[in-house]
Amino acid sequence: MTTTLPEATPRRRATPAPPPLNLSPLMGHVGFLLRLAQQQVFDEFHRGFGQAGITPARYSVLALLHANPDVPQARLAEALRIKPPNMVALLAEMEAQGLLDRRVDAANRRANLLRLTAAGRALYEKLTPEILAMEQQVAHRLTPTQYATLIKLLAKLSPP
Amino acid sequence: MTTTLPEATPRRRATPAPPPLNLSPLMGHVGFLLRLAQQQVFDEFHRGFGQAGITPARYSVLALLHANPDVPQARLAEALRIKPPNMVALLAEMEAQGLLDRRVDAANRRANLLRLTAAGRALYEKLTPEILAMEQQVAHRLTPTQYATLIKLLAKLSPP
DNA sequence: CGGGAATAGTTATGTCCCATAATGATGGAA
DNA sequence: TTCCATCATTATGGGACATAACTATTCCCG
Numbered sequence: 001m002t003t004t005l006p007e008a009t010p011r012r013r014a015t016p017a018p019p020p021l022n023l024s025p026l027m028g029h030v031g032f033l034l035r036l037a038q039q040q041v042f043d044e045f046h047r048g049f050g051q052a053g054i055t056p057a058r059y060s061v062l063a064l065l066h067a068n069p070d071v072p073q074a075r076l077a078e079a080l081r082i083k084p085p086n087m088v089a090l091l092a093e094m095e096a097q098g099l100l101d102r103r104v105d106a107a108n109r110r111a112n113l114l115r116l117t118a119a120g121r122a123l124y125e126k127l128t129p130e131i132l133a134m135e136q137q138v139a140h141r142l143t144p145t146q147y148a149t150l151i152k153l154l155a156k157l158s159p160p
Numbered sequence: 161m162t163t164t165l166p167e168a169t170p171r172r173r174a175t176p177a178p179p180p181l182n183l184s185p186l187m188g189h190v191g192f193l194l195r196l197a198q199q200q201v202f203d204e205f206h207r208g209f210g211q212a213g214i215t216p217a218r219y220s221v222l223a224l225l226h227a228n229p230d231v232p233q234a235r236l237a238e239a240l241r242i243k244p245p246n247m248v249a250l251l252a253e254m255e256a257q258g259l260l261d262r263r264v265d266a267a268n269r270r271a272n273l274l275r276l277t278a279a280g281r282a283l284y285e286k287l288t289p290e291i292l293a294m295e296q297q298v299a300h301r302l303t304p305t306q307y308a309t310l311i312k313l314l315a316k317l318s319p320p
Numbered sequence: 321c322g323g324g325a326a327t328a329g330t331t332a333t334g335t336c337c338c339a340t341a342a343t344g345a346t347g348g349a350a
Numbered sequence: 351t352t353c354c355a356t357c358a359t360t361a362t363g364g365g366a367c368a369t370a371a372c373t374a375t376t377c378c379c380g
Contacts, residue, residue, distance in 0.1 A: 021231060021239040025223040025288075030295050030307075031201040031216055033314035038194040039241060039338090040318060045191060056191055057366080063185040071181060074328060079181040081199060083368065088330060110328040110375045128185075135190050141316050147190075150317075153310040154193035156301050158200060199367090217337080234357060246338065248359060270346045270357040 044138050049127070057082070058094060059131065062124040065100060065116045072111040073102070099123060204298050209287070217242070218254060219291065222284040225260060225276045232271040233262070259283060 026032040045056050060080055065071065077087045091114070094100050099120035105111040116124065139147050186192040205216050220240055225231065237247045251274070254260050259280035265271040276284065299307050 018235060021224060021235060022227045023224070023239060025227045026220055027315055028311065029223075029291065030299065030311060030314065031198070031205060031291075032220055033311065033318070034194060034198040034201060035216070036241060036318040037314050038191070038198050041191040041194060055365085056195070060186055060192055063189075064181060064183070067182045067185045072328075075178060075181060079183060081196060082366090084329065085331080085369085086367065108328085108376075112329070131189065131191075139190065139317055142313060146313055146316070149309065150313045151188065151190060151193065153302060153306055153313070154190065154197055155187055156306070157299055157310075158193070158196040215336085232357075242337090243339065244358065245340085245360080268347070268357085272358070 041135060041138055044134055045131070048134055049131070053097065054123075054127065057090060058099075059124075059127060061090065061094060062099065062116065062120060062127070065114055066121060066124045069115045070113045072105065072108075073114055074111070076114060094120075201295060201298055204294055205291070208294055209291070213257065214283075214287065217250060218259075219284075219287060221250065221254060222259065222276065222280060222287070225274055226281060226284045229275045230273045232265065232268075233274055234271070236274060254280075 042056060049055075049059075057080075061076065064076060064079060068076075073087055073091060074084055077084045082090070091100065091102060095102055098117055100114055100116050102112045102114055105113045136147065139150070142150065202216060209215075209219075217240075221236065224236060224239060228236075233247055233251060234244055237244045242250070251260065251262060255262055258277055260274055260276050262272045262274055265273045296307065299310070302310065
C-alpha cells in the first residue's frame with residue numbers, strides 16, 4: 001500500500017465556508033426538535049448495540065417484562081404503543097433468541113403470557129447501565145439538572 | 161337502519177379493571193420518552209393536516225425555504241437531516257403541488273436552487289399559526305413556562 | 321344449553337421515512 | 351487536460367407503523 005495522507009486533513013479544497021442556513025423558523029416547533037433528538041438517540045443506539053441484535057423496541061420489551069412478568073402480549077403492546085400485529089414478529093424473534101417465553105395462559109387459552117428467560121433477565125441487567133450511559137453521553141450539552149428536567153417534562157407530555 | 165344503542169356506553173362487560181403495567185423502568189430513558197412524544201405530535205399532525213397533503217417533512221421544507229430563498233437542495237437536506245436521495249421525491253411532489261420552484265443555478269449548473277412560489281409562501285403563512293397551536297394543544301399538560309423550557313432543552317440537545 | 325359478540329393472537333398487506341450504492345453531469349485544482 | 355470532489359438522481363432495501371381480515375377462544379344472555 002502507498003503511504004496515504006492522514007484522513008483528518010482536507011485533501012483539496014477547504015470547503016469555502018458555506019453560509020449556514022437560518023433554522024430559526026423551525027426551532028420553535030417541538031415536532032421538529034423531537035425528530036432531531038430522537039434521530040440522534042436512535043442512531044447512537046444502533047451504533048452501540050445494533051451489532052448485538054438489540055434495537056430500542058426490543059430493549060423496551062425486556063424492560064417491561066422484567067418489571068411485569070406473565071403479562072399478556074396485548075397489554076404489553078398497549079403499554080409500549082405498539083400495535084398487536086407488529087408485536088408478533090418482534091416477540092417471535094426475541095423468543096428465537098432465547099430471551100423470553102410465550103406460554104399459553106391456562107386460565108384463558110387465547111392469551112400468551114410473556115416472561116423473560118434467565119438469559120433475557122441477564123441481558124436486560126447488562127444493557128441497562130450501558131444504555132443509560134449512552135443516553136447521558138448523547139445529552140452531554142445538558143447539565144445533569146437540565147437532563148433531569150428534560151426527562152420530567154417529556155414524561156409529563158405523554159398520557160399516563 | 162335499526163335503532164342501535166348509543167355508542168358511548170359499554171355494551172356488555174365493564175372491562176374488569178386490567179391492572180396497569182409498571183412503566184417505571186422505561187420512564188428514565190430519554191429514548192423511549194422521545195419516541196412517545198414524537199408519536200403523539202406526528203399523529204396529531206397527520207390527523208389535522210394530512211388531508212391537505214401536508215406532512216411534517218413538507219412543512220419543514222416550506223419553513224426553511226421561506227427563511228432561506230435560493231438555497232441548493234444539498235444544503236437544505238443537510239439542515240433538515242434528510243439524505244439527498246430522500247429529498248428528490250419530496251421536492252418533486254412539492255413542485256408538482258406548485259409550492260416551490262427548482263431552477264438550475266447558472267453559476268453552478270450541478271446545483272438546483274430552491275425557492276417558494278407565491279402559493280408556497282401563502283401556504284406556509286397560513287399553516288404556521290395552526291401548527292403552533294396544535295403543538296401547544298398536544299402539550300396541554302405543561303404550563304407555558306414548562307413548554308418553553310422543553311423547547312429550549314430540546315434545542316440544546318442537537319448539534320448546531 | 322346455544323348462539324352472538326367481544327377478546328387475543330396472527331397473517332397479509334401497504335405506507336412512510338431513512339439508509340446505502342451506483343450513475344451521470346458538472347466544476348475545480350494541479 | 352486529467353483527476354477528484356460535488357450535486358442530483360435512480361435503484362434498492364430495511365424498519366417502524368398502520369388497517370383489514372382471519373382463527374380460536376371465552377363470555378354473556380336469553
